Amino acid sequence: MEKAHRGMDIEESQGRKPQVLPTSEEGFDIATCFENRGALDTYVPDADYYFDSYSHFGIHEEMLKDKVRTEGYRKAIVDNVHLFKDKIVLDVGCGTGILSIFAAKAGAKHVYAVENANIAKHAQDIIRENNLTEKITVIKSKIEEAELPVPKVDIIISEWMGYFLLYESMLDSILFARDKWLNEGGIMLPDRATLWIASIEDEEYKNKKIHFWDNVYGVKMSCIKKWAMFEPLVDNVDSQSINSDSCCILDIDLSKVKIEDLDFSASYTLNIKRKDSIHAIVSWFEVHFSHAHTPLRISTSPYMKETHWKQTTFYLNEVLKVFKNDQLHGSIAVKKSKKNPRELDIKISYHTRNNIQDHHSCLLYTSDAADDLLCVDLGGRRIIKKKK
Secondary structure: OOOOOHHHHHHHHHOOOOOOEOOOOOOOOOOOOOHHHOOOOOOOOOOHHHHHHOOOHHHHHHHHHOHHHHHHHHHHHHOOHHHHOOOEEEEEOOOOOHHHHHHHHOOOOEEEEEEOOOHHHHHHHHHHHOOOOOOEEEEEOOOOOOOOOOOOEEEEEOOOOEOOEOOOOHHHHHHHHHHHHEEEEEEEEOOEEEEEEEEEOOHHHHHHHOHHHHOEOOEOOHHHHHHHOOOOEEEOOOHHHEOEOOEEEEEEEOOOOOHHHHOEEEEEEEEEOOOEEEEEEEEEEEEEEOOOOOOEEEEOOOOOOOOOOOEEEEEEEEEEEEOOOOEEEEEEEEEEOOOOOOOEEEEEEEEEEOOOOEEEEEEEEOOOHHHHEEEEEEOOEEEEEEOO
16 A cells, blocks of 8 residues: 555645535435434533532643644643733633643733633632742633623633534534623634544554444444444544545634534535555544744644544445546535434545446435434445334
Protein backbone atom coordinates (compact mmCIF):
# COMPACT_ATOMS: atom_id res chain seq x y z
CA MET A 1 0.00 0.00 0.00
CA GLU A 2 1.31 3.44 -0.89
CA LYS A 3 1.73 5.84 1.99
CA ALA A 4 -0.58 8.84 2.15
CA HIS A 5 1.04 12.20 1.45
CA ARG A 6 1.04 13.65 4.93
CA GLY A 7 1.63 17.30 4.09
CA MET A 8 -1.04 17.60 1.43
CA ASP A 9 -4.08 17.45 3.69
CA ILE A 10 -2.52 19.74 6.26
CA GLU A 11 -2.15 22.33 3.55
CA GLU A 12 -5.66 21.69 2.26
CA SER A 13 -7.30 22.25 5.65
CA GLN A 14 -4.96 25.06 6.73
CA GLY A 15 -4.02 27.12 3.72
CA ARG A 16 -7.25 27.66 1.85
CA LYS A 17 -10.78 28.83 2.53
CA PRO A 18 -12.93 25.70 2.32
CA GLN A 19 -16.03 25.70 0.19
CA VAL A 20 -18.98 23.88 1.70
CA LEU A 21 -21.40 22.84 -1.02
CA PRO A 22 -25.16 22.41 -0.55
CA THR A 23 -26.70 19.11 -1.55
CA SER A 24 -29.70 18.60 -3.80
CA GLU A 25 -29.70 14.83 -3.35
CA GLU A 26 -33.15 13.42 -2.70
CA GLY A 27 -33.65 12.50 0.93
CA PHE A 28 -31.19 15.07 2.32
CA ASP A 29 -33.48 18.06 2.86
CA ILE A 30 -32.55 18.89 6.46
CA ALA A 31 -36.17 19.72 7.32
CA THR A 32 -37.47 16.25 6.43
CA CYS A 33 -34.59 13.79 6.03
CA PHE A 34 -35.06 12.18 9.45
CA GLU A 35 -38.85 12.28 9.55
CA ASN A 36 -39.31 8.73 8.25
CA ARG A 37 -38.38 7.44 11.72
CA GLY A 38 -41.72 8.48 13.15
CA ALA A 39 -42.55 10.81 16.01
CA LEU A 40 -40.73 10.35 19.28
CA ASP A 41 -42.27 11.39 22.57
CA THR A 42 -39.14 11.07 24.74
CA TYR A 43 -37.70 14.54 24.23
CA VAL A 44 -35.29 15.42 27.06
CA PRO A 45 -35.13 19.23 27.37
CA ASP A 46 -31.97 19.37 29.50
CA ALA A 47 -31.03 16.13 31.17
CA ASP A 48 -29.21 16.43 34.49
CA TYR A 49 -26.82 13.66 33.47
CA TYR A 50 -25.04 16.08 31.13
CA PHE A 51 -24.04 18.47 33.90
CA ASP A 52 -23.47 15.62 36.35
CA SER A 53 -20.90 14.14 33.98
CA TYR A 54 -18.89 17.38 34.25
CA SER A 55 -19.04 17.34 38.05
CA HIS A 56 -16.37 14.65 38.28
CA PHE A 57 -12.65 15.34 38.32
CA GLY A 58 -11.68 12.66 35.84
CA ILE A 59 -13.15 14.38 32.81
CA HIS A 60 -11.50 17.69 33.73
CA GLU A 61 -8.16 15.99 34.27
CA GLU A 62 -8.41 14.45 30.80
CA MET A 63 -9.21 17.82 29.21
CA LEU A 64 -6.52 19.73 31.12
CA LYS A 65 -3.88 17.13 30.20
CA ASP A 66 -4.75 17.57 26.52
CA LYS A 67 -1.90 19.92 25.65
CA VAL A 68 -3.21 20.72 22.18
CA ARG A 69 -6.45 21.93 23.73
CA THR A 70 -5.23 23.68 26.86
CA GLU A 71 -2.02 25.16 25.48
CA GLY A 72 -3.92 26.30 22.40
CA TYR A 73 -6.39 28.25 24.53
CA ARG A 74 -3.59 29.60 26.74
CA LYS A 75 -1.75 30.98 23.72
CA ALA A 76 -4.93 32.44 22.24
CA ILE A 77 -5.62 34.30 25.50
CA VAL A 78 -2.38 35.02 27.38
CA ASP A 79 -0.37 35.84 24.25
CA ASN A 80 -3.01 38.37 23.12
CA VAL A 81 -3.10 40.93 25.91
CA HIS A 82 -4.22 43.57 23.40
CA LEU A 83 -7.57 41.77 23.12
CA PHE A 84 -8.19 41.35 26.86
CA LYS A 85 -6.77 44.45 28.54
CA ASP A 86 -9.55 46.16 30.56
CA LYS A 87 -12.27 44.06 28.89
CA ILE A 88 -15.30 42.37 30.46
CA VAL A 89 -15.15 38.64 29.69
CA LEU A 90 -17.78 35.90 29.89
CA ASP A 91 -16.54 32.30 30.21
CA VAL A 92 -19.38 29.89 29.34
CA GLY A 93 -19.05 26.45 30.91
CA CYS A 94 -15.92 27.41 32.84
CA GLY A 95 -15.23 23.99 34.39
CA THR A 96 -12.18 24.36 36.64
CA GLY A 97 -11.95 28.04 35.67
CA ILE A 98 -8.67 27.78 33.82
CA LEU A 99 -9.76 29.89 30.84
CA SER A 100 -11.08 32.56 33.22
CA ILE A 101 -7.70 32.59 34.97
CA PHE A 102 -5.92 32.91 31.63
CA ALA A 103 -8.19 35.87 30.77
CA ALA A 104 -7.53 37.56 34.14
CA LYS A 105 -3.78 37.14 33.65
CA ALA A 106 -4.15 38.66 30.17
CA GLY A 107 -5.47 41.86 31.76
CA ALA A 108 -9.25 41.46 31.70
CA LYS A 109 -11.06 43.99 33.86
CA HIS A 110 -13.39 41.28 35.14
CA VAL A 111 -14.36 37.74 34.17
CA TYR A 112 -17.76 36.16 34.80
CA ALA A 113 -17.34 32.37 34.87
CA VAL A 114 -20.63 30.52 34.41
CA GLU A 115 -20.86 26.80 35.20
CA ASN A 116 -23.88 24.67 36.09
CA ALA A 117 -22.02 21.49 37.10
CA ASN A 118 -20.87 21.02 40.68
CA ILE A 119 -17.28 21.63 39.57
CA ALA A 120 -18.21 25.32 39.93
CA LYS A 121 -17.52 25.27 43.68
CA HIS A 122 -14.06 23.84 43.03
CA ALA A 123 -13.46 26.48 40.37
CA GLN A 124 -14.13 29.06 43.09
CA ASP A 125 -11.51 27.41 45.31
CA ILE A 126 -8.98 27.35 42.46
CA ILE A 127 -9.59 31.03 41.74
CA ARG A 128 -9.14 31.84 45.44
CA GLU A 129 -5.91 29.81 45.52
CA ASN A 130 -4.60 31.94 42.64
CA ASN A 131 -5.59 35.22 44.38
CA LEU A 132 -8.00 36.22 41.63
CA THR A 133 -11.31 36.52 43.50
CA GLU A 134 -11.45 40.25 42.80
CA LYS A 135 -11.05 39.62 39.07
CA ILE A 136 -13.23 36.53 38.55
CA THR A 137 -16.80 35.88 39.67
CA VAL A 138 -18.11 32.32 39.47
CA ILE A 139 -21.84 31.99 38.77
CA LYS A 140 -23.32 28.50 39.23
CA SER A 141 -26.11 28.38 36.70
CA LYS A 142 -27.11 27.30 33.25
CA ILE A 143 -26.15 30.13 30.93
CA GLU A 144 -29.78 30.36 29.80
CA GLU A 145 -30.82 31.09 33.40
CA ALA A 146 -27.80 33.12 34.53
CA GLU A 147 -28.03 36.70 35.76
CA LEU A 148 -24.94 38.80 35.15
CA PRO A 149 -24.29 42.02 37.09
CA VAL A 150 -23.37 43.72 33.79
CA PRO A 151 -25.61 44.37 30.77
CA LYS A 152 -23.00 43.42 28.16
CA VAL A 153 -19.57 41.79 27.81
CA ASP A 154 -16.71 42.44 25.40
CA ILE A 155 -15.45 38.88 24.93
CA ILE A 156 -16.98 35.41 25.19
CA ILE A 157 -14.61 32.50 25.70
CA SER A 158 -15.60 28.85 25.86
CA GLU A 159 -14.36 25.36 25.13
CA TRP A 160 -17.66 24.05 23.79
CA MET A 161 -16.59 21.46 21.22
CA GLY A 162 -17.79 17.87 21.50
CA TYR A 163 -17.02 14.74 19.52
CA PHE A 164 -17.76 15.34 15.84
CA LEU A 165 -17.66 19.02 16.83
CA LEU A 166 -21.39 19.32 17.60
CA TYR A 167 -22.09 16.39 19.94
CA GLU A 168 -23.61 17.56 23.25
CA SER A 169 -25.02 20.69 21.57
CA MET A 170 -23.15 23.08 23.87
CA LEU A 171 -22.70 25.49 20.98
CA ASP A 172 -26.41 26.35 21.31
CA SER A 173 -25.66 27.81 24.75
CA ILE A 174 -22.71 29.81 23.42
CA LEU A 175 -24.91 31.37 20.75
CA PHE A 176 -27.56 32.17 23.35
CA ALA A 177 -24.92 33.98 25.41
CA ARG A 178 -23.68 35.82 22.31
CA ASP A 179 -27.12 37.07 21.38
CA LYS A 180 -27.94 38.17 24.92
CA TRP A 181 -24.72 39.65 26.25
CA LEU A 182 -22.04 40.27 23.62
CA ASN A 183 -21.43 43.92 22.76
CA GLU A 184 -21.67 44.97 19.15
CA GLY A 185 -18.19 44.42 17.77
CA GLY A 186 -17.41 42.00 20.61
CA ILE A 187 -15.16 38.98 20.16
CA MET A 188 -15.89 35.26 20.27
CA LEU A 189 -12.98 32.94 21.12
CA PRO A 190 -12.80 30.74 19.15
CA ASP A 191 -14.56 32.57 16.33
CA ARG A 192 -14.68 29.90 13.62
CA ALA A 193 -15.06 26.12 13.39
CA THR A 194 -14.78 23.69 10.48
CA LEU A 195 -15.71 20.02 10.13
CA TRP A 196 -13.86 17.72 7.70
CA ILE A 197 -14.18 14.19 6.33
CA ALA A 198 -11.98 11.74 4.39
CA SER A 199 -12.08 8.04 3.48
CA ILE A 200 -9.90 5.41 5.16
CA GLU A 201 -8.68 1.84 4.76
CA ASP A 202 -9.23 0.37 8.20
CA GLU A 203 -9.51 -3.40 7.89
CA GLU A 204 -7.42 -4.29 10.95
CA TYR A 205 -9.30 -1.96 13.29
CA LYS A 206 -12.69 -2.89 11.86
CA ASN A 207 -11.90 -6.56 12.41
CA LYS A 208 -11.04 -5.82 16.03
CA LYS A 209 -14.12 -3.73 16.72
CA ILE A 210 -16.79 -5.18 14.44
CA HIS A 211 -15.81 -8.74 13.51
CA PHE A 212 -14.88 -9.37 17.13
CA TRP A 213 -18.53 -10.32 17.62
CA ASP A 214 -18.26 -13.31 15.25
CA ASN A 215 -16.58 -15.41 17.92
CA VAL A 216 -16.43 -14.24 21.53
CA TYR A 217 -14.54 -16.94 23.46
CA GLY A 218 -16.29 -19.58 21.40
CA VAL A 219 -19.70 -17.91 21.58
CA LYS A 220 -21.35 -16.59 18.41
CA MET A 221 -22.51 -13.00 18.82
CA SER A 222 -22.61 -11.92 15.18
CA CYS A 223 -26.15 -10.64 15.67
CA ILE A 224 -24.59 -7.76 17.62
CA LYS A 225 -22.55 -6.60 14.62
CA LYS A 226 -25.37 -4.75 12.90
CA TRP A 227 -25.99 -2.72 16.06
CA ALA A 228 -22.28 -2.06 16.53
CA MET A 229 -22.32 -0.55 13.05
CA PHE A 230 -24.90 1.99 14.20
CA GLU A 231 -22.44 3.53 16.64
CA PRO A 232 -19.80 5.86 15.23
CA LEU A 233 -16.48 5.02 16.83
CA VAL A 234 -14.36 7.68 18.55
CA ASP A 235 -10.68 6.82 18.44
CA ASN A 236 -7.38 7.97 16.97
CA VAL A 237 -6.97 7.14 13.29
CA ASP A 238 -3.56 6.47 11.74
CA SER A 239 -3.04 9.17 9.12
CA GLN A 240 -1.39 6.57 6.87
CA SER A 241 -4.77 4.83 6.54
CA ILE A 242 -6.39 7.86 4.90
CA ASN A 243 -6.64 7.23 1.17
CA SER A 244 -8.41 10.36 -0.09
CA ASP A 245 -8.12 14.10 0.13
CA SER A 246 -10.28 15.88 2.70
CA CYS A 247 -13.53 17.78 2.24
CA CYS A 248 -15.04 20.44 4.48
CA ILE A 249 -18.71 19.75 5.23
CA LEU A 250 -19.35 22.58 7.70
CA ASP A 251 -17.83 26.05 8.15
CA ILE A 252 -19.18 28.06 11.09
CA ASP A 253 -18.62 31.77 11.74
CA LEU A 254 -19.48 32.02 15.43
CA SER A 255 -20.19 35.73 15.17
CA LYS A 256 -23.02 35.15 12.68
CA VAL A 257 -24.26 31.55 12.82
CA LYS A 258 -27.77 30.87 14.12
CA ILE A 259 -28.79 27.88 16.24
CA GLU A 260 -31.00 26.56 13.45
CA ASP A 261 -27.98 26.52 11.11
CA LEU A 262 -26.38 23.81 13.28
CA ASP A 263 -28.78 21.30 11.74
CA PHE A 264 -27.26 21.06 8.28
CA SER A 265 -26.81 19.05 5.12
CA ALA A 266 -23.99 19.26 2.58
CA SER A 267 -22.58 17.41 -0.40
CA TYR A 268 -19.01 16.12 -0.53
CA THR A 269 -16.53 14.75 -3.04
CA LEU A 270 -13.41 12.82 -2.01
CA ASN A 271 -10.63 12.23 -4.55
CA ILE A 272 -8.98 8.85 -4.05
CA LYS A 273 -5.16 8.94 -3.84
CA ARG A 274 -4.25 5.29 -4.43
CA LYS A 275 -5.52 1.81 -5.28
CA ASP A 276 -7.02 0.66 -2.01
CA SER A 277 -10.09 -0.39 -0.05
CA ILE A 278 -12.45 1.97 1.76
CA HIS A 279 -13.88 0.72 5.03
CA ALA A 280 -15.08 3.95 6.60
CA ILE A 281 -15.41 7.70 6.51
CA VAL A 282 -13.49 9.56 9.20
CA SER A 283 -14.24 13.05 10.49
CA TRP A 284 -12.39 15.70 12.48
CA PHE A 285 -12.74 19.37 13.30
CA GLU A 286 -10.71 22.53 13.73
CA VAL A 287 -11.43 25.74 15.64
CA HIS A 288 -9.79 29.05 14.80
CA PHE A 289 -8.77 32.12 16.81
CA SER A 290 -8.63 34.67 14.00
CA HIS A 291 -8.32 37.74 16.25
CA ALA A 292 -4.96 36.68 17.69
CA HIS A 293 -1.74 38.52 16.74
CA THR A 294 -0.83 35.38 14.84
CA PRO A 295 -3.96 33.46 13.79
CA LEU A 296 -4.15 30.23 15.77
CA ARG A 297 -6.08 27.01 15.34
CA ILE A 298 -6.70 23.88 17.35
CA SER A 299 -6.97 20.85 15.10
CA THR A 300 -8.16 17.32 15.80
CA SER A 301 -6.92 16.12 12.41
CA PRO A 302 -5.29 12.68 12.26
CA TYR A 303 -2.35 14.44 10.60
CA MET A 304 -1.76 16.47 13.77
CA LYS A 305 -0.94 15.68 17.40
CA GLU A 306 -3.54 13.57 19.18
CA THR A 307 -6.24 15.21 21.30
CA HIS A 308 -8.84 13.87 23.73
CA TRP A 309 -11.46 14.45 20.99
CA LYS A 310 -9.67 11.96 18.72
CA GLN A 311 -11.59 11.41 15.45
CA THR A 312 -15.06 10.04 14.70
CA THR A 313 -15.30 7.10 12.29
CA PHE A 314 -18.39 5.95 10.40
CA TYR A 315 -18.02 2.41 9.09
CA LEU A 316 -19.55 1.49 5.75
CA ASN A 317 -21.66 -1.63 5.56
CA GLU A 318 -19.44 -2.99 2.81
CA VAL A 319 -15.85 -2.67 1.59
CA LEU A 320 -15.39 -0.47 -1.47
CA LYS A 321 -12.57 -1.25 -3.91
CA VAL A 322 -11.18 1.96 -5.41
CA PHE A 323 -8.36 3.12 -7.66
CA LYS A 324 -6.24 6.25 -7.81
CA ASN A 325 -8.24 9.22 -9.17
CA ASP A 326 -11.60 7.58 -8.42
CA GLN A 327 -14.10 9.71 -6.55
CA LEU A 328 -16.27 8.92 -3.55
CA HIS A 329 -19.12 11.41 -3.40
CA GLY A 330 -22.40 11.83 -1.61
CA SER A 331 -24.28 13.86 0.97
CA ILE A 332 -24.34 14.20 4.74
CA ALA A 333 -27.12 15.48 6.98
CA VAL A 334 -26.73 16.19 10.71
CA LYS A 335 -29.57 17.06 13.05
CA LYS A 336 -30.17 17.09 16.79
CA SER A 337 -31.93 13.94 17.94
CA LYS A 338 -35.61 14.28 18.82
CA LYS A 339 -35.04 11.68 21.52
CA ASN A 340 -32.25 13.65 23.19
CA PRO A 341 -31.17 16.99 21.67
CA ARG A 342 -27.64 16.61 23.06
CA GLU A 343 -27.18 13.68 20.69
CA LEU A 344 -27.07 13.73 16.89
CA ASP A 345 -28.80 11.93 14.05
CA ILE A 346 -26.43 11.56 11.11
CA LYS A 347 -27.26 10.41 7.58
CA ILE A 348 -24.53 9.75 4.99
CA SER A 349 -24.86 8.65 1.39
CA TYR A 350 -21.89 7.47 -0.64
CA HIS A 351 -21.53 6.73 -4.33
CA THR A 352 -18.61 5.47 -6.40
CA ARG A 353 -18.21 4.08 -9.90
CA ASN A 354 -15.25 2.35 -11.56
CA ASN A 355 -14.48 -0.70 -13.71
CA ILE A 356 -15.48 -3.20 -11.01
CA GLN A 357 -18.45 -1.58 -9.29
CA ASP A 358 -21.22 0.96 -9.48
CA HIS A 359 -22.07 1.49 -5.84
CA HIS A 360 -24.75 3.60 -4.18
CA SER A 361 -25.49 3.31 -0.45
CA CYS A 362 -26.80 5.23 2.52
CA LEU A 363 -25.99 5.06 6.25
CA LEU A 364 -28.21 6.29 9.03
CA TYR A 365 -26.86 6.77 12.55
CA THR A 366 -29.48 7.71 15.13
CA SER A 367 -29.63 7.73 18.91
CA ASP A 368 -32.58 5.32 18.76
CA ALA A 369 -31.45 3.21 15.79
CA ALA A 370 -31.59 -0.10 17.62
CA ASP A 371 -35.23 0.46 18.56
CA ASP A 372 -36.56 2.18 15.50
CA LEU A 373 -34.69 1.11 12.37
CA LEU A 374 -33.70 -1.89 10.35
CA CYS A 375 -30.95 -1.84 7.71
CA VAL A 376 -30.73 -4.31 4.84
CA ASP A 377 -28.60 -4.57 1.71
CA LEU A 378 -30.13 -5.03 -1.70
CA GLY A 379 -27.85 -5.18 -4.71
CA GLY A 380 -25.14 -3.08 -3.14
CA ARG A 381 -27.60 -0.43 -1.99
CA ARG A 382 -28.18 -0.05 1.72
CA ILE A 383 -31.86 0.60 2.40
CA ILE A 384 -33.26 2.06 5.60
CA LYS A 385 -36.66 0.56 6.42
CA LYS A 386 -39.09 1.16 9.22
CA LYS A 387 -39.67 -1.82 11.48
CA LYS A 388 -43.15 -3.31 11.26
